[in-house]
Amino acid sequence: MSASPILITGGAQRLGRHCAERLVDDGHPVIISYRRERPELATLRERGIVTLPADFATEAGILDFFERLKAETRSLRAIVHNASDWAPDSSGPEAGATFERLFRIHMLAPYLINLHARELLEACSEPQRDIVHLTDYVVQKGSRKHAAYAATKAGLDNLTLSFAAMYAPAIQVNAIAPAMIMLNEGDDEAYAEKARAKSAMEMIPGPGVIYQSLRYLLDNRYVTGVTLPVDGGRHLR
Numbered sequence: 303m304s305a306s307p308i309l310i311t312g313g314a315q316r317l318g319r320h321c322a323e324r325l326v327d328d329g330h331p332v333i334i335s336y337r338r339e340r341p342e343l344a345t346l347r348e349r350g351i352v353t354l355p356a357d358f359a360t361e362a363g364i365l366d367f368f369e370r371l372k373a374e375t376r377s378l379r380a381i382v383h384n385a386s387d388w389a390p391d392s393s394g395p396e397a398g399a400t401f402e403r404l405f406r407i408h409m410l411a412p413y414l415i416n417l418h419a420r421e422l423l424e425a426c427s428e429p430q431r432d433i434v435h436l437t438d439y440v441v442q443k444g445s446r447k448h449a450a451y452a453a454t455k456a457g458l459d460n461l462t463l464s465f466a467a468m469y470a471p472a473i474q475v476n477a478i479a480p481a482m483i484m485l486n487e488g489d490d491e492a493y494a495e496k497a498r499a500k501s502a503m504e505m506i507p508g509p510g511v512i513y514q515s516l517r518y519l520l521d522n523r524y525v526t527g528v529t530l531p532v533d534g535g536r537h538l539r
C-alpha cells in the first residue's frame with residue numbers, strides 16, 4: 303500500500319516549499335496548496351508534488367480547497383498549516399477587512415481543514431498521523447505593527463491545544479513558533495543587521511531549521527499539544 307501524502311498549505315515558496323522538497327527527499331508523497339500560479343510550480347510538479355489551488359481568504363475558498371483535497375487523496379499522513387499573510391495593520395476603513403482576512407487564513411482555514419480532514423488522517427495506515435501549525439514568536443509578545451497578524455497567530459496557537467486534546471491518541475497536534483527565519487525581497491542589510499541583533503544567536507538561519515523541527519515532530523510518537531520555539535533566543539534579548 304503506497305504511503306499517505308503530507309499536505310503543506312502555502313507550499314509554493316520559502317519555508318513551505320523548502321519543507322515540501324525536503325519531505326520528497328525523505329520519501330514522502332507531498333501535496334501543497336498555492337494561491338498564485340507561477341513558473342516555480344513546474345519544478346515542484348516535476349518532482350511529483352501535487353499542487354492544488356487555494357485561497358483561504360474566504361470560507362467558501364477554504365471549503366472549495368477541501369473538496370479538491372478529498373478528490374486528490376483518501377488519506378493523509380500529516381497536515382502542515384503553513385499558509386500565512388504577514389500583513390501589517392491597516393489604518394482607516396480597511397482595518398476590519400484586514401483583520402477578518404487574517405482570521406480566515408490563520409485560524410478559520412486550519413480549524414475547518416482540521417475538522418474535515420480528521421477522517422483522512424485516521425484513514426492513514428501508518429501508526430503516526432500529525433497536524434502541525436506554523437505560528438510565530440510574536441504570539442508571546444504581540445506586535446506594534448502587525449497586531450492583527452499576531453492575534454490571529456495566537457488563535458492558531460490556542461487551536462493547537464484544543465485539537466491536540468480532541469484528536470489524541472490517533473492524531474498528534476503541535477505547533478512550530480519561528481522568529482526571523484528568512485528575509486523578504488527588499489529587506490536591505492540595515493534591516494538584516496537589526497533582525498540579527500534581536501536574537502541571542504544573532505543569525506537569520508534560513509528554512510532548514512524549520513524542517514529540522516518538522517522532522518522531529520513527524521518522527522516522535524510521544525509529543526502532542528506543544529509549541530516548538532525556533533527563534534534564536536529572542537526572549538533572551
Ligand SMILES: NC(=O)C1=CN([C@@H]2O[C@H](COP(=O)(O)OP(=O)(O)OC[C@H]3O[C@@H](n4cnc5c(N)ncnc54)[C@H](OP(=O)(O)O)[C@@H]3O)[C@@H](O)[C@H]2O)C=CC1
Pocket residue numbers: 311312313314315316317318336337338339356357358359383384385386387388407436437438439479480481482483484485
Ligand atoms: N519567514 C519567517 O521569517 C517567519 C515565518 N513564520 C511563519 O512561517 C510560515 C512560513 O513563512 P513564509 O515561508 O515566510 O511564508 P510566506 O509569507 O512566504 O507565505 C506562505 C504562503 O502563504 C500563502 N498565502 C498567503 N495568503 C494566502 C491566502 N489568502 N490563501 C492561501 N494561501 C495564502 C502564499 O501563497 P501564494 O504565494 O501562492 O500567494 C505563500 O506562498 C508562515 O506561517 C509564517 O507566518 C513565522 C515567523 C517568521
Ligand SMILES: Nc1nc2c(c(=O)[nH]1)N=C([C@H](O)[C@@H](O)CO)CN2
Pocket residue numbers: 385386387388438480481482483484486497
Ligand atoms: N507569512 C509570513 N509570516 C511572517 C513572515 C513572512 O515573511 N511571511 N516574516 C516574519 C518576519 O521574519 C518576522 O519574524 C521578523 O521579526 C514574521 N512572519
